[in-house]
Amino acid sequence: xxxxxxxxxxxxxxxxxxxxxxxxxxxxxxxxxxxxxxxxxxxxxxxxxxxxxxxxxxxxxxxxxxxxxxxxxxxxxxxxxxxxxxxxxxxxxxxxxxxxxxxxxxxxxxxxxxxxxxxxxxxxxxxxxxxxxxxxxxxxxxxxxxxxxxxxxxxxxxxxxxxxxxxxxxxxxxxxxxxxxxxxxxxxxxxxxxxxxxxxxxxxxxxxxxxxxxxxxxxxxxxxxxxxxxxxxxxxxxxxxxxxxxxxxxxxxxxxxxxxxxxxxxxxxxxxxxxxxxxxxxxxxxxxxxxxxxxxxxxxxxxxxxxxxxxxxxxxxxxxxxxxxxxxxxxxxxxxxxxxxxxxxxxxxxxxxxxxxxxxxxxxxxxxxxxxxxxxxxxxxxxxxxxxxxxxxxxxxxxxxxxxxxxxxxxxxxxxxxxxxxxxxxxxxxxxxxxxxxxxxxxxxxxxxxxxxxxxxxxxxxxxxxxxxxxxxxxxxxxxxxxxxxxxxxxxxxxxxxxxxxxxxxxxxxxxxxxxxxxxxxxxxxxxxxxxxxxxxxxxxxxxxxxxxxxxxxxxxxx
DNA sequence: GATACGGGCGCC
DNA sequence: AAAGGGCGCCCGTATC
Numbered sequence: 001x002x003x004x005x006x007x008x009x010x011x012x013x014x015x016x017x018x019x020x021x022x023x024x025x026x027x028x029x030x031x032x033x034x035x036x037x038x039x040x041x042x043x044x045x046x047x048x049x050x051x052x053x054x055x056x057x058x059x060x061x062x063x064x065x066x067x068x069x070x071x072x073x074x075x076x077x078x079x080x081x082x083x084x085x086x087x088x089x090x091x092x093x094x095x096x097x098x099x100x101x102x103x104x105x106x107x108x109x110x111x112x113x114x115x116x117x118x119x120x121x122x123x124x125x126x127x128x129x130x131x132x133x134x135x136x137x138x139x140x141x142x143x144x145x146x147x148x149x150x151x152x153x154x155x156x157x158x159x160x161x162x163x164x165x166x167x168x169x170x171x172x173x174x175x176x177x178x179x180x181x182x183x184x185x186x187x188x189x190x191x192x193x194x195x196x197x198x199x200x201x202x203x204x205x206x207x208x209x210x211x212x213x214x215x216x217x218x219x220x221x222x223x224x225x226x227x228x229x230x231x232x233x234x235x236x237x238x239x240x241x242x243x244x245x246x247x248x249x250x251x252x253x254x255x256x257x258x259x260x261x262x263x264x265x266x267x268x269x270x271x272x273x274x275x276x277x278x279x280x281x282x283x284x285x286x287x288x289x290x291x292x293x294x295x296x297x298x299x300x301x302x303x304x305x306x307x308x309x310x311x312x313x314x315x316x317x318x319x320x321x322x323x324x325x326x327x328x329x330x331x332x333x334x335x336x337x338x339x340x341x342x343x344x345x346x347x348x349x350x351x352x353x354x355x356x357x358x359x360x361x362x363x364x365x366x367x368x369x370x371x372x373x374x375x376x377x378x379x380x381x382x383x384x385x386x387x388x389x390x391x392x393x394x395x396x397x398x399x400x401x402x403x404x405x406x407x408x409x410x411x412x413x414x415x416x417x418x419x420x421x422x423x424x425x426x427x428x429x430x431x432x433x434x435x436x437x438x439x440x441x442x443x444x445x446x447x448x449x450x451x452x453x454x455x456x457x458x459x460x461x462x463x464x465x466x467x468x469x470x471x472x473x474x475x476x477x478x479x480x481x482x483x484x485x486x487x488x489x490x491x492x493x494x495x496x497x498x499x500x501x502x503x504x505x506x507x508x509x510x511x512x513x514x515x516x517x518x519x520x521x522x523x524x525x526x527x528x529x530x531x532x533x534x535x536x537x538x539x540x541x542x543x544x545x546x547x548x549x550x551x552x553x554x555x556x557x558x559x
Numbered sequence: 560g561a562t563a564c565g566g567g568c569g570c571c
Numbered sequence: 572a573a574a575g576g577g578c579g580c581c582c583g584t585a586t587c
Contacts, residue, residue, distance in 0.1 A: 240582055242566055260567065285569065288581050313578080318571085320578060327570035327579060399575035406575085460573075468576035472571095502571045502577090 002068055004161065006049035006154035008146040009037060010137065011058040020147035022154040029143030038064040044488075049157040051087050051149075053180040055137065060184045067488065071177035072153060075160045077312050078169075078176050081436060081444035087152075091130045094156050103132045123148035164442070171532065172441025172477050176312060178484030179319065182497060183309035185487075190304030191325060191336055191498050192344075192508060194549070198295065198335030205331070206287035223287065227280045230273040239280060249273065282331075290324055290332055298323040305336075309500075311480070315465070316473030317443045319480070319500055326501060336506075336550035343514045345495075347486075347521045347544040349479065349503040351375045354394050356475040359538045360440045361423035365416060370539045383412035397424060398471050400464030424467050431466025432459045440474035478540070479503060482528045489520040506550065514546045 009019035017037045021028045032040075037059060041048060047068040050056060056066065073085035092099040103125065121144045125131055130152065133139040140146055164170045199209070207219030228234055231252045238244045245259045252271040256263050261278060268274045299305050307323025314320055328336070338344045354375055358366035369378040380390035393409030396402070397420075402410070414421050427437045434450040447466050450459060483505060487497055495509030495517045509517045522544050529540045545553045 238583085242583085258566075281568075285567095285581080289569075289579090316577070318577065322579065324569085324579080327568090329569055396575065401575040402573055403575085407573095457573090464576065472577060504571080 002045050002047045004047050004049065004070065004154075004158070006150040006157060007040075008050075008140065008150040008153065009056065009059060010140050010146070011062065014062075017059070018143050018146060020143050020150045022147065022150035024154075024158075027147040027151050029147050031143060034059065034062050034064065038062075041066045044068060047174070049150075049153050051153050053177075053184045056181075057184050057188075060181070061188050065185075065491065066181050068174070069177040069181050070157050070161070070173065071180040071311075072157055072160065074176040074180045074311055075157070075164075075173045078172060078317075078441065078443050079160070079163070081446040083313070087135050088130045088132065090156055091152065094159055095128055097128050101127065102129045103127075121145050121148055123152055166442060167534065168440060168532075169442035171481065172439075172443065175441070175477060175481035175484050176317075178487065179311040179480040182483060182487055182500070183311050183319070185496065186309045186321075186498070186500070187306060189496055189498055189508075190300065190302075190306040191506070192338055192342075193299050193303045193305050194335055194337035195295075195299070195303050197337065197549075198299075198332065201332050201335050202286060202291055202295065205283045206291045209292050220287070223280060223283055227273065227276045230271075230276045239277070239284075245277070248277075282329075286329060286332070290329060294324060303339075312443075312476075314472075314476070316445050316469040316476065317439065318472065318476045318502060321500075325499065330551070333551040334549050337548055338508055341511055342508055343511050344498075344547050344550060345505075345507040345509060345514065345518050345521060345544060346547060346550065347505045347507070347518075347525075347542045349482070349525075350541040350543060352475050352478070352503045352540065353398055353471050354379075355538055355540055356440070356478060357398060357420050357424075357471050359533055359536055360470060360474045361420040362536060363417055363420035363423070366420050367536065367538050371537075373541060379416075382416050383409060385409055385412065397421065398468060400428060400467045423470070427470045428463040428467040431469075432463040434462065437466045437470050439470055439477060441477040443473055443477070445469045445473055475503070478528070478532055481532055482525055485524040485528050486521050489524045490517050493517045493520070518544050518546055 003023070005021055005023040007019060007021050009017055012018055015034055017032050017034060019030050021030065041064050044067040047070050048066055049070040049072065052073045053069065053071055056064070072087070072090060076085045076090050077083065088102045089099050092102050121142070123131060123134055131139065134149055140149060160173070164173055207222060210216035210219055224239055227239060228237060231248055234248055234251055237248055242259050246256065249256060249259070252273045254267050254270060256267070261281065264274050264278060298307060305323060305325065307321050307325045310320045312319070320326065354366070355370045358370050369375050372378050376387050376391045376394065379394060380387040383390055389409050392406050393413050396406030397410060397413055430437050431447050434447050436444050436446045438444055445466070447462050479502065483497060483500055486505060486507065490496065490507055490509060493509055493513040493516055495507050495513065497505055498508045499506035505521070507517060507521065522542060525540055525542050547553050
């Protein structure tokens with residue numbers, strides 16, 4: 001059991017650090033160098049309480065690594081749901097103050113000087129709220145002030161910890177905190193890009209790097225040309241306007257209510273315009289979203305793709321990422337590559353959601369199925385249906401789908417796995433009624449409040465959302481717990497996580513340590529699953545491969 | 560000019 | 572009877 005101490009630090013200049021540590025025995029001010037502080041933060045026998053990982057960004061950018069963290073903001077989000085987690089709000093709730101009466105965050109020092117703030121090193125206003133200039137860090141200019149700030153953090157975090165009596169919730173608090181720190185590291189490190197390859201891929205899809213705006217318009221017209229040429233006599237027409245696309249299709253004798261891809265796929269054999277249009281969409285997506293502008297904005301001079309990360313931005317608690325890090329088209333993934341001398345290790349959790357369902361619902365029959373490498377095989381056998389049917393049914397059950405081929409097989413699921421299905425059904429019912437639901441790790445997932453006279457589909461949509469959220473959110477917690485352990489395990493091998501993708505990790509590591517790191521990633525999953533499950537017999541599996549490029553050697557898809 | 564919204568689509 | 576959940580991002584249109 002690690003000790004629990006709050007820390008507040010700021011970097012002064014490039015090498016000096018001031019700050020303070022607080023715990024049950026009081027506060028301790030400190031002045032130190034970056035290496036000294038790094039050694040403190042790397043101590044695995046201490047769980048460091050911080051208001052937010054972002055506050056440590058300057059030190060993390062300087063190379064410091066927090067081994068174990070308690071991030072007050074993420075723990076707050078876990079317990080309360082939603083996004084708001086600024087220190088002033090958390091403090092107000094902790095002290096029983098009206099959050100609405102807390103002072104707004106201040107823009108600058110001048111403003112704070114006029115705002116009637118307490119003098120000196122007092123961290124609380126006379127109202128009992130935290131002073132707003134502490135939130136921005138502007139006030140944290142002396143070790144004494146850091147001591148007051150750390151003391152407040154320790155008080156809040158201790159209360160948070162005492163409120164989390166369920167060991168699963170405590171474990172989630174640790175994992176979510178680690179994810180918050182990891183997000184800052186991901187923003188620092190970025191994803192390695194092979195610029196030459198990426199440029200070639202963009203050129204193939206969108207055209208060469210335009211010299212100027214006029215050239216850009218020429219390339220755009222060149223992309224449009226094959227589509228317009230496939231329907232004689234269309235004249236000028238804007239392919240980016242869905243209504244005009246419907247006109248185009250109508251001229252080709254195809255009448256559709258919308259122009260979505262899967263709608264158009266059904267008409268592929270009827271006219272060449274369909275294939276031309278779908279190819280245009282693929283290329284246009286790259287041209288507009290992942291083209292030259294994207295490369296210039298998000299890939300640095302060091303050939304690394306950087307974007308903002310959030311540890312639990314998704315409604316159910318998933319990580320989110322900007323700059324295309326979570327939705328880069330597969331076509332461009334050959335352009336993500338480790339630099340010479342290093343490799344990427346990609347590790348995907350296999351069939352994570354149904355396995356999580358077994359654990360969350362504690363369905364012994366489904367838990368037995370997780371012992372198979374391919375979970376759908378024993379499920380199919382038990383249901384007496386083909387594997388593909390079983391897979392569709394299980395996924396449909398977790399997404400709330402009732403229609404199509406899934407319908408019949410769902411009846412079999414209700415019969416054979418009633419415990420899991422009741423768990424999902426209860427979540428769905430809560431969602432329909434507007435009640436929040438809870439994940440395995442205790443995350444409160446808020447559901448929209450039903451409005452009087454709402455159309456019937458609104459309640460159904462809430463139901464589907466809540467039904468899925470308990471699984472998606474719990475899977476995100478397992479993933480973050482795994483990522484947190486991997487982060488620590490690969491560090492001695494000079495490895496670092498460079499991408500988190502819901503059920504997939506990319507780790508960059510020197511080539512000579514690749515085998516060792518891959519083995520560590522695999523064994524870490526076993527360890528993580530053991531304490532996450534607390535003895536419940538569910539098996540989690542990962543496919544781990546050592547590659548140069550992200551696109552290489554995608555493990556045989558099991559899902 | 561800024562903002563909101565829906566259609567559409569990339570990924571999981 | 573019942574049209575699968577999440578995210579980020581682009582474009583066009585409508586609106587103020």
